[in-house]
Amino acid sequence: MLGIIIGVGAVMTIIAIGxxxxxxxxxxxxxxxxxxxxxNSTVYSRFAxxxxxxxxxxxxxxxxxxxxxxxxxxxxxxTVESAGETISGSVFGVMPSFFDIMNLDxxxxxxxxxxxxxxxxxxxxxxYNIANELFGRQNVVGERINVIQSGNSGSRKVSFEIVGVLExxxxxxxxxxxxxxxxxxxxxxxRLFHMNGRTSSIFVSAVDENTAELATMATDFYLYRKFxxxxxxxxxxxxxxxxxxxxxxGIMNVILVGIAAISLVVGGIGIMNIMLVTVKERTRxxxxxxxxxxxxxxxxxxxxxxxxxxxxxxxxxxxxxxxLLSGLIAYFGRAFGLxxxxxxxxxxLSFGVSAVIGLFFGIYPANQAxxxxxxxxLRYE
Amino acid sequence: xxxxxxxxxxxxxxxxxxxxEALRGxxxxxxxxxxxxxxxxxxxxxxxxxxxxxxxxxxTKGQVYIENMEVSKMKDRELATVRNKKIGFVFQSFxxxxxxSALENVELPLIYAGIPQxxxxxxxxxxxxxVGLGNRLDHKPTQLSGGQQQRVAIAxxxxxxxxxxxxxxxxxxxxxxxxxxxxxxxxxxSDMGKxxxxxxxxxxxxxxxSKIIRLLDGRIQSIEVxxxxxx
Numbered sequence: 137m138l139g140i141i142i143g144v145g146a147v148m149t150i151i152a153i154g155x156x157x158x159x160x161x162x163x164x165x166x167x168x169x170x171x172x173x174x175x176n177s178t179v180y181s182r183f184a185x186x187x188x189x190x191x192x193x194x195x196x197x198x199x200x201x202x203x204x205x206x207x208x209x210x211x212x213x214x215t216v217e218s219a220g221e222t223i224s225g226s227v228f229g230v231m232p233s234f235f236d237i238m239n240l241d242x243x244x245x246x247x248x249x250x251x252x253x254x255x256x257x258x259x260x261x262x263x264y265n266i267a268n269e270l271f272g273r274q275n276v277v278g279e280r281i282n283v284i285q286s287g288n289s290g291s292r293k294v295s296f297e298i299v300g301v302l303e304x305x306x307x308x309x310x311x312x313x314x315x316x317x318x319x320x321x322x323x324x325x326x327r328l329f330h331m332n333g334r335t336s337s338i339f340v341s342a343v344d345e346n347t348a349e350l351a352t353m354a355t356d357f358y359l360y361r362k363f364x365x366x367x368x369x370x371x372x373x374x375x376x377x378x379x380x381x382x383x384x385x386g387i388m389n390v391i392l393v394g395i396a397a398i399s400l401v402v403g404g405i406g407i408m409n410i411m412l413v414t415v416k417e418r419t420r421x422x423x424x425x426x427x428x429x430x431x432x433x434x435x436x437x438x439x440x441x442x443x444x445x446x447x448x449x450x451x452x453x454x455x456x457x458x459x460l461l462s463g464l465i466a467y468f469g470r471a472f473g474l475x476x477x478x479x480x481x482x483x484x485l486s487f488g489v490s491a492v493i494g495l496f497f498g499i500y501p502a503n504q505a506x507x508x509x510x511x512x513x514l515r516y517e
Numbered sequence: 518x519x520x521x522x523x524x525x526x527x528x529x530x531x532x533x534x535x536x537x538e539a540l541r542g543x544x545x546x547x548x549x550x551x552x553x554x555x556x557x558x559x560x561x562x563x564x565x566x567x568x569x570x571x572x573x574x575x576x577t578k579g580q581v582y583i584e585n586m587e588v589s590k591m592k593d594r595e596l597a598t599v600r601n602k603k604i605g606f607v608f609q610s611f612x613x614x615x616x617x618s619a620l621e622n623v624e625l626p627l628i629y630a631g632i633p634q635x636x637x638x639x640x641x642x643x644x645x646x647x648v649g650l651g652n653r654l655d656h657k658p659t660q661l662s663g664g665q666q667q668r669v670a671i672a673x674x675x676x677x678x679x680x681x682x683x684x685x686x687x688x689x690x691x692x693x694x695x696x697x698x699x700x701x702x703x704x705x706x707s708d709m710g711k712x713x714x715x716x717x718x719x720x721x722x723x724x725x726x727s728k729i730i731r732l733l734d735g736r737i738q739s740i741e742v743x744x745x746x747x748x
Contacts, residue, residue, distance in 0.1 A: 392725055424612045427573065428673065429601020429629040510573045514612070 137410070139403020140450035140493065144486045146396035148458025150481040151464060155391035156475030161381045171342040172237065172309060173352050174372040175359065180336040186363050187334040190321055194229060196340060196358055202351035204343045207231035208335035210324055215284040216317055217293070218270045222326065225266050227283060227316045229324025235261075237341045238308050245277035245300035252299075252320040258327070261300035265314040273300055281317065285328055294327050309339075310377070348373065400489065403450070404497040411443050411501035423503055423513025436506035443498025444491055451490025455483065519572070519582070520680050520712045521547040526579035526589075528565050528735075539565040540576070541735040547681065547714060547728075552707040554725060555716045557732030566732065567716045571604055571683050574598045584680050601629050605674030609686035611666040613658040613673075619645060620654040621675045630677050644672035648702055664695030671702060681712035688719065700725060 177188035190208035197206040209227035228234070235247045242261070252259050260281055267276050273302050277300065282293040296319060305313035342351035352373050355359055359369050415422070422435055462476035469475065528540040539562045547553050557563045566575040569581060572588050581589040584604050588596065600606075613622045623641035630639070645651055648668040658666050667687060674682050687703075688696030703725065707713055715722060723729060731738040 337636055420612070424614065425625070425629075426597065427571065427600060427606050427608075427612070428626045429597055429677075431597040431629075433594070434597075434629065511568055512571075514608075 137403070137406065137446070137450050139399055139406045140447050140490060141454040142401075142402035142459050143266045143396055143403045144451045144454025144490055145458035145461065146399060147489065148455055148467070148478070148486050149476065150392040150396055151389065151463035151485065152458070152476035152478050153474065154385055154392070155479055155482070156466065158382060158385045158476040159477055160475050161385065162378060171345050171348045171351075172374050173340040173341065173342065173348070173355055173387040174309075174331075174377070175338040175340065175355065176370045176372065177336055177368070178370060179368050180334065182331060182334070184334070186365075186368055187368060188336070188338060189333050190231065190325075190335050191333065192359075192362070193338045193340075196338065196355055197233075199358060200351060200354040202342050202354055204341050205237050205339060206340045207234045207237060208321055209234070209337040209339055210220055210321060210329050210331065210335055211337070212329070214317075214328075215286075216270070217282045217284055218265065218280065219276070221270045222284075223266070223269050224315075225262075225283075226311065227324070227328065228316055228318045229321040229329060230318060231321055234318065234339070237339050238311075238313070240305065241303040241315060243301050243303045244275045245298070247300055248318065248320050253322050256323045256326060257320065258296045258323055259299045259320065260296040260315075260317045261302060261311075262298055263302050263314040263316040264304040265297075265312075266317060276301060283317065283328060285355075309374075312417040312435070330484075333415055400493055404447075404493040407443060407447055407450075407494065408497040408500060410446070411498055412441065412504065414442070415501050415505040417435045418505075419508060419516040422431045422508050423516065426508075426510035427514060430465075432506040435508075436502045439502035439505045440495065440498045443502065444494035445496075447490045447494030448487070451486055454485045454490070459482050518548045518549050520549050520551075520584060521714075522580075522585075522744040523569075524580045524582075526566075526569060526576045526581060528569065528574070528719070529577045539735055540569070542579070543732075543735070543737055545730055545737060545740060547712060549712055550707075550710050551712055551728055552703070552726045553712075553714045553728045553730060554722050555714065555730045555732060556720070556722060557716065557738075558718055560734075561732040562735040563716050563718065563732055565735075567683070567685050570706075570714060570716075571606060572599050597629075601626055602677050603680040605671075605677070607670050607674050607680040607684035607687050609681060609689040611658070611663070611670045611690070613666055613669055615658050618655045618657055619650060619661065619669045619672075622658070622669055623676050626673060626676045640676060640722070641672070644675050645669070647675070648672045662695065663691050664698050667691060667695070667699050668702065671699070671706075675706075675711075681714055682706065684713065684715040686719070687715060688715050689717075701721075725731040 175188065179187065193206040193208045207230050212227050213224060214227045218226040232248050232250055232253060246261065248261055262281065267274055269293050270281065271279060276298050279298050281298055282295050283292055285292050302313060318369050327331065340351065340355055342348040352371060356371050360366055363369060425435065459478055462478050465476040467472055524544050526540055530537040530539060543566065547616065555566065569576055575577045576589050580587055583599060588599055591599065620641050623644055624637045627637040627640060641652065643653060649747050650665060650668055653661060653665065659671065688699055691699065703713055727743050729741045729743060
């Protein structure tokens, strides 16, 4: 009984968390609309012969009419520092259109523009968390931030002036915007990354959702014509990202539910034992019922129904517990990025699973009961 | 019409090497409305005969007919139906279901017969009133005396209006007074034209019944028709 309660409760909670995670990821990935295309270089290195370059972003934008904006994206997790505080941040070297593509809102100051890019100004726009953790306040326009670069010859500080602070945003397209330090790609390349105009990724936005597929194809065509080899780059549309993420959460769900299923099986064996004891205890009753005309089939059904009722009741208790637990997780788990959503699907599944377990593990005891000889059963004390 | 007919019935138990012949060629008839007492000491084959009459067991050899149907050839499922509709069991130890009320106990064979609930209630109530328990419908067996429990069992046995009532030492677990009450009910039922078969070793039962069958060592020793008192 307890095994079934725990098992069903666990299945319910796990599915709720899984659905919650999926919903959360879907929300963050789709928060930009489904018109973003990500191009990743598979040969990104300082020495690659056919690298993906920032110029490609410019060319794609100019040559593909379905493309609205495109930017190269250099990204690295680096240590940043200001006024003695040191934290880790996600440093981006991008073109000004990055703000449009990622749909970023400025809280204070301004965004980066073409002049910053062309004149290699050492300026930065930072995310909510960076401002908060380094300075303990939001409006830090005019302050300076140091990016610490460690290489073979020791570490070195590169200083930038903060010209803008972003609104608290959360996750966009798998990146936490609040942890970003956004720099003009020219100055980021020159002073930090030293890639000579090469980039690891290009983000492209289509004119609208309807042209996204066409834009993806046209971008693919452009890249193939340039490289002559589809292995040198990969294109991820937002749909593909969603699909991949769903696949991963789906696999995780299956694994977790599998673990919970073990407790269900253990619970099922417990139910079987309870039913076997019940059959033994009620041997005389079975004999009486047979003597007054109950068929073997009738006895079988009586015990099967009892077993199913037992597991379904346990299942309902488990469901309530699982529901409460999911509620608690949804309430307190926010802080850890956990959510839990109970769907009709998970309720139906829990109900079905407990009934099936009752049926499956009830068959053996019920069959034992129905096979009793009425004479022996009547004689049983 | 013969309610029941046994023709050369043998029952042989295989207990490892040894074969025990519990019944050795038993033949007799029970006619409609008869009150038959089957009497014999322990080891005479009484219990075996009871099991065969009650369709709980099949003979090794010979035929058993109930209302001209050969039950000795029937399958389990058919036997269950015969037990349900044609035989009314009354046991020495009452064998009521402890969790059910008197009324529900009487309803049970009616459920197995597929009678709808409303009709079931009606019949069960009627039968309990017949045995004088019309005011004890909702009592559980533990709230009833032994004699009352046996009367519930009789009501249950009568519920499906069976071909005959089959009683196994019906007064064996009762004090003299309660036992006498049960015998009175049996007489009343016999007067109403019901067929009764009582298996016992109690010599006092010899005064009852219209036909006495004496059993000894698996054989019928004698069959006598009791004309005295017309009971």
